[in-house]
Amino acid sequence: MDHEADAYRTDLMTITRFVLNEQSKHPESRGDFTILLSHIVLGCKFVCSAVNKAGLAKLIGLAGETNVQGEEQKKLDVLSNEVFVKALISSGRTSILVSEEDEEATIVDKSMRGRYCVVFDPLDGSSNIDCGVSIGTIFGIYAIKDDHEPGLDDVLQPGKNMVAAGYCMYGSSCTLVLSTGEGVNGFTLDPSLGEFILTHPNIKIPKRGKIYSVNEGNAKNWDGPTSKYVEKCKYPTDGSSPKSLRYIGSMVADVHRTLLYGGIFLYPGDKKSPNGKLRVLYEVFPMSFLMEQAGGQSFTGTQRSLDLVPKSIHERSPIFLGSYDDVEDIKALYAAAEK
Numbered sequence: 601m602d603h604e605a606d607a608y609r610t611d612l613m614t615i616t617r618f619v620l621n622e623q624s625k626h627p628e629s630r631g632d633f634t635i636l637l638s639h640i641v642l643g644c645k646f647v648c649s650a651v652n653k654a655g656l657a658k659l660i661g662l663a664g665e666t667n668v669q670g671e672e673q674k675k676l677d678v679l680s681n682e683v684f685v686k687a688l689i690s691s692g693r694t695s696i697l698v699s700e701e702d703e704e705a706t707i708v709d710k711s712m713r714g715r716y717c718v719v720f721d722p723l724d725g726s727s728n729i730d731c732g733v734s735i736g737t738i739f740g741i742y743a744i745k746d747d748h749e750p751g752l753d754d755v756l757q758p759g760k761n762m763v764a765a766g767y768c769m770y771g772s773s774c775t776l777v778l779s780t781g782e783g784v785n786g787f788t789l790d791p792s793l794g795e796f797i798l799t800h801p802n803i804k805i806p807k808r809g810k811i812y813s814v815n816e817g818n819a820k821n822w823d824g825p826t827s828k829y830v831e832k833c834k835y836p837t838d839g840s841s842p843k844s845l846r847y848i849g850s851m852v853a854d855v856h857r858t859l860l861y862g863g864i865f866l867y868p869g870d871k872k873s874p875n876g877k878l879r880v881l882y883e884v885f886p887m888s889f890l891m892e893q894a895g896g897q898s899f900t901g902t903q904r905s906l907d908l909v910p911k912s913i914h915e916r917s918p919i920f921l922g923s924y925d926d927v928e929d930i931k932a933l934y935a936a937a938e939k
């Protein structure tokens with residue numbers, strides 16, 4: 601194909617086309633999910649544009665201060681939350697929303713209700729915003745039964761009941777990774793088209809990886825199995841090479857690298873925080889769902905992460921996720937510690 605023709609390619613698989621194709625495999629589908637997803641995609645594009653302008657925004661006023669027009673500058677995580685709440689409600693396809701930024705779940709007004717509940721972290725890794733490191737949005741979707749008054753029970757469900765999960769990473773490019781329970785696919789935003797294009801079809805995580813990813817500054821408070829595991833990453837006793845350490849401190853970016861290159865990401869519980877830091881509903885579950893769909897595993901230190909049944913919407917859990925064989929190793933250490 602010559603250059604000119606290449607510039608006008610219309611056979612590109614956009615995310616909308618991709619989801620419509622998936623929808624056509626399910627004749628009973630009413631298209632609600634496709635509409636919901638198109639609203640999530642719009643939210644991601646909006647936040648991506650705001651993140652790209654974050655440095656410039658300081659020229660007209662710092663977050664929390666007033667700009668030259670006398671308007672208050674919103675912090676990016678507050679702004680992102682508003683964007684997603686509005687996008688999700690206006691889709692007319694949601695009944696309950698749970699956001700990291702809102703203490704209570706939002707029950708959608710009767711007139712706008714639909715068949716889905718969305719749990720989300722509107723801006724993950726927000727402490728990294730000011731230094732330009734990759735950050736992201738994480739989301740998980742549950743379906744609710746028709747003619748059902750929505751309540752917390754609809755979202756306090758094990759992660760294995762999710763019908764879809766994904767994240768969008770605002771990095772050197774804007775990448776949306778999605779699973780509807782039939783594998784994992786990655787889409788990159790083409791800024792000139794304003795469309796997410798399928799660039800990473802059918803992502804499979806390598807069975808074993810060469811990288812471990814953890815905040816080692818917490819090591820003095822770790823339990824035995826986590827300490828032993830990290831020690832083995834650095835000083836393997838089976839003749840294998842030591843693993844490399846990579847830790848960005850943005851879950852989306854650390855998990856994205858783990859998904860593509862393999863290895864393990866861990867945020868364990870420790871003496872100070874027995875349940876770790878990451879939130880079950882909108883961090884642990886969506887990422888665990890994607891990891892399993894890509895052939896990897898996710899473990900809490902006691903069980904498969906997706907089997908957890910959360911009791912409250914902002915509950916936390918330790919998490920160990922990544923390549924199948926690497927997670928097997930940490931599972932074996934926890935099993936041995938129980939004996």
Ligand SMILES: O=P(O)(O)OC[C@H]1O[C@](O)(COP(=O)(O)O)[C@@H](O)[C@@H]1O
Binds near residue numbers: 700723726727852854
């Ligand atoms: O700084 P720490 O303790 O290593 O924690 C890093 C983790 O905290 C988070 O930033 C928490 O997410 P939020 O920014 O959404 O609160 C994760 O993205 C990341 O994995």
Ligand SMILES: [Mg+2]
Binds near residue numbers: 700851883
């Ligand atoms: Mg987060």
Ligand SMILES: [Mg+2]
Binds near residue numbers: 721722725
């Ligand atoms: Mg957040």
